[in-house]
Amino acid sequence: MKVLITGGAGFLGQRLARELLSRDVLHLSEATSSRVSELVLLDVVAATGPHDDRVRIAIGDIADRSVLEKFIDTDTVAIFHLAAVVSGQAEADFDLGMRINLDASRLLLEVCRRLGHSPRVVFTSSVAVYGGSLTDIVLDDTALNPQSSYGAEKAVAEFLLNDYSRRGFIDGRVLRLPTISVRPGKPNAAASSFASGIIREPLTGHRSVCPVSGDTKLWLLSPRKAAECLVAGCEIDGAAFGNRRTVNLPGISVTVSEMIKTLRDVAGDAIANRVEWKLDERIEKIVGSWPAMWDTTRAIELGLTADASFEHILRNFIDDELGGDSPHD
């Protein structure tokens, strides 16, 4: 069977691809273990890996129907739709955000509908669907109130996926991701960039600025667990979702101070001291609008689990991205 990952060149798409290839099979029902014979990594740039006979690297615009029709057919049993224009960019370029986050998502659902084989479609969504006055713990039935175009577009895509699933056009599921930390790669313009930067940069020999106060609470999931949750989310029997296909993935709630203390305990003072505090009101405001914790009862019932602790997250990052070296000063 074929599997498609949109956004397949991104860090999460790459991580998911490695996870799928190492598993080799998807358990789509109790009776069926289907082998992943072809894994299409579709993105606007060529994915750099993984190097594997099963991987097909594809370049294309997912808002172009012919591109989707080229890479989705009735053998495409599972689609992981990770491609998105990120929040800052969707706010700066409204038309681009609508085109990719809304129109392309709908087009993907339509292409599946026309094929008629009701594939599993896993959408990733975001904390950005929430906003306004929030309770301390966001529940599964807390109303969405996005305060960004990115959040609004994700909310719209969630509702479309739910209705296409209810009608049997697809067998969809939406996984709302906590803030992913520790991300590999470079710092970027995202408001959440620091949530990885304050760990990754010191560990790789660089200074890093923390723009929020130490008592800022974050709701985190590691890339490793995120990839595991995406696969597990795909394997859940559709009926288990009942009348709602959207699930908040479990995370762990930690303060920024706790994260840096863990870095200090694991990697030593010299490395932890590479974090420089420099408050940025704009980022504090955005991050402060995100829910610091959400109720994970439903996710756990569905078999989706969080990281054990931030120390686990940190040690996994060292294992996965730094070759297992825990660099001391």
Place this chain on the structure above:
Amino acid sequence: MKVLITGGAGFLGQRLARELLSRDVLHLSEATSSRVSELVLLDVVAATGPHDDRVRIAIGDIADRSVLEKFIDTDTVAIFHLAAVVSGQAEADFDLGMRINLDASRLLLEVCRRLGHSPRVVFTSSVAVYGGSLTDIVLDDTALNPQSSYGAEKAVAEFLLNDYSRRGFIDGRVLRLPTISVRPGKPNAAASSFASGIIREPLTGHRSVCPVSGDTKLWLLSPRKAAECLVAGCEIDGAAFGNRRTVNLPGISVTVSEMIKTLRDVAGDAIANRVEWKLDERIEKIVGSWPAMWDTTRAIELGLTADASFEHILRNFIDDELGGDSPHD
């Protein structure tokens, strides 16, 4: 100034048109009372009235951009977007529902955005955005969980209107309507058609089938109050909505048995006995998924009010639609 009503030939559009014409002005700010110099009633069929020099009757497909561009210009200060494919039809014809309830709504927002004058846009939405396991009283922050394509399309349109408003492209507001009763006209394909039919049909000499059990609770608003709320909703200062442009309109909670008892009290046994009970599981299921009551604190703070009682609703229907005659057997 110009005012546009989409769905202007429908019963609510017609009722709203009469309300606007009799008021003659819209109070769009404390300082400004703008005269309604032109009222465009746009629909797929020609509106039959009201006969008034200010009225311009227009026929066109609102999913056609050129139609919207013809009837919206920078003098169009207020738009009431009532046109929709009803729930039963949107469920039966998925593409049609998406085209009118989603694409045309978005197109309307886009046409306004391109003009750049940020007009007031009043969308009507529906109880159908709710569904699944609901608490007895739906709160303003109860999560949406539509269980029909109509509900999903309305939810999507709500999020789009909110984001277009947040960005200043329009000055929008969404009013979620309770079930409107007593509607004039003929029974239609809406699952809620009986909520008017069981009163209107007996009063106009016809038998009527009630497809749900007597203890079914409905959340009702009269056409008269609905038109008043639409005008009031348009006149509210945008800032009063805070970070959420969507408001649940106040209604009254009554059971179907109470409705028929009121009919019996007001119009007599012979008329009330024209209601025939014949359960329809499909309709019971849809209606049973709707909330029977919602918290109206926010609506009332914004100055939007409900009918006093179902007896008031019934007597208003007799006054407004039957010329004041309360027909006895």
